[in-house]
Amino acid sequence: MNPPDMPELQQRIDELAPWFHNLHLPDGTGGRVQTCPDHPLGLGDFPAWKFEELSPHLPADLAGLAALDIGCNAGYYAFALAERGARVTAIDHDPRYLAQARLAQESLDPRQRVRFEQADVYDLLHREQAFDVVLFLGVLYHLRYPLLALDAIARRVKPGGTLFLQTLTAPGPDPARSPAIPDDVGLNDRELMTQPHFPRLAFIEHRWAGDPTNWFAFDAAAVEAVLRSCGYEQVERLTDELWRARKPGEAEAPWWDRGTLDRIAGKRG
Template identity: 45%
Template sequence: METETSRQLRQAIERLGPWFHNFHLSEGVQTAPEHFLGDFPLRKWVEIADAIPQDLTGWRCLDIGCNAGFYSFELAKRGGRVLGIDSEPLYLSQARWIAGQLGGNLRHQPEFRQMQIHDLARTSEKFDLVLFMGVFYHLRYPTLALDTVAEKVNKLMVFQTLTTEDPAQELPNFPTKDDYPITERKIFNERGWPKMAFIEKSYSNDATNWWVPNHAAVEAQLRSTGFEKIKRITHEVYFCEPPAQGVRKRRIWEEEEWASATGESRQERL
């Protein structure tokens, strides 16, 4: 028989829905028990949790597209001071409600802020750990966002994206050369050439899915944006470290394009 507490929890969950993140609350109540990806994102978290430092004391963390804050709370449990950003106010309301449910036993409660990923270009703060998970393929301007995010990373970025590849049949990366003549077109159709699939209409009932890369394209973009140590730790998750001096070493025409697109003048940056 349902208790008063669980009835109230279910009502609040219903009022704040729909949910993408499943949380296990008291009395066995869950926020998204019927999730199409299973117990999500706990399922994903267990794949990466050991690779993230257990003690994040003193670490400033950024969770981009934090949704209801599952990862933000996990980082906070490890002592990190977390900023979770998301463009969708509904998810941020869920995150703030979850903060109340989890109780006040965190050293630092995560802060949740409504922000577009591209707003980061107009902020100066840097972060020791950045989670950029489950957002890249939702962006219409993904490489612009990646260039912006890369500049925010002091130590580690955890990057996750939907890819075009079936985990059981991954393509070998095609060894690209430094240059090709303009008459060379066949090369783009070689298996494993870096590619992004464009979705004009909808994918998985979601019209906010735009660009889906293969692994070669993910790795090429991470390298091109300036990350040095790039390690895929599970099917679609990459751990990326910037060089000691940071990733600000784009060629001048990229710098200008980025500055123009983000509204930051080149003078301010040089």
Template identity: 40%
Template structure:
């Protein structure tokens, strides 16, 4: 723990860890006061904070892609018994450890890829998967692995979305000759970014709303609430069609 630091020590310690993407209040010292998105992610958190129970006493939480640890710390403040934040970027993890230590919050942070969550060997009552999907080259695989290995009950999910906000009723099957539905704006679409989007080379796939919801359902997550534009609270259920991370998930071709 690094609590009881002076404001000057907090400011210099935070600055030494590089640019922060999470604007976190460390006892009066903000880590990213000039964030291009404003007070991020605190401002957007207000729109869906009610999806998480105020009292998480006795529950375990996994924060995948935890970045600077804002959401992990919010979960610990609500009394979660165990909070584990994982990220593939050690710089973000160093920031998260510094922030949690400064605030006196007992949170574990570990460097881990979303594709390696099976290595954790445990399921969590609540899993946060926020702002990660569109940074992945294999997004549906990630959802499958999260479902198969770490979600015990609830998943809080967020992904950037682009394209139509409408959701069409999709038929369970189409004849090979039919193709018009692929051109419909509200048909599930996953947009591939070959180069960059918003100057970020790590942006790979961006779904429209219909696609984000279809991917969640197909990976075995029942959507319980869609309280904010891109945020979903889901419950773990059995995936349809025998879907899963291992091919051929749907069985032999017929």
């Protein structure tokens, strides 16, 4: 498919506004048109700079691997994963963002190596396919049921596979420099829960940054504790708000899942 010509392309970009990803789309004459040059949140050329933080931690060659981008928005990372050779599934629950991704795909991924699908993160409970690499970037704090989503995702990461999670966080001390939390908190030791290093989820009743879809701010200790409890080993903080979590090669269902997730998924009574 040829890239759309410049005036038509700009018009189609405008029709799908507002954009969150600033994609640089070929205009067919050797130039590029940016989809979101003035980011509404003042994020600059987003997510190019955010991808630069992630990029060195992703294998340069993803050929033969299956990748999943959850909350893919207009597809910036999904196209980048396909560029490295992965077979990519990219999901988002918002059809407008997927329409943006499909417009971008005409020029950035004409061979359609990325499969875009409208789906909710919770729909992953009903799926069977597992992935070597999963991106879950900028979505966690938007969720009303964050642990259900993380458990659904953990099921879709292959044994030995990797999850990359990025989230806006609540302030908190660096878990790497904090005292360990004991395996068992005594019934009357609740004072420990008020200590700054105790994992914390702040619940946002109304709005965060003017956005009523922001429900929880995890602090870094909570991100890491929750990832471990989802069954990942090697939970590594790569940057301030970006983590890599590896699933063990021999992954079993976590001890606390006695069929609960299957029942939520309607798989057994």
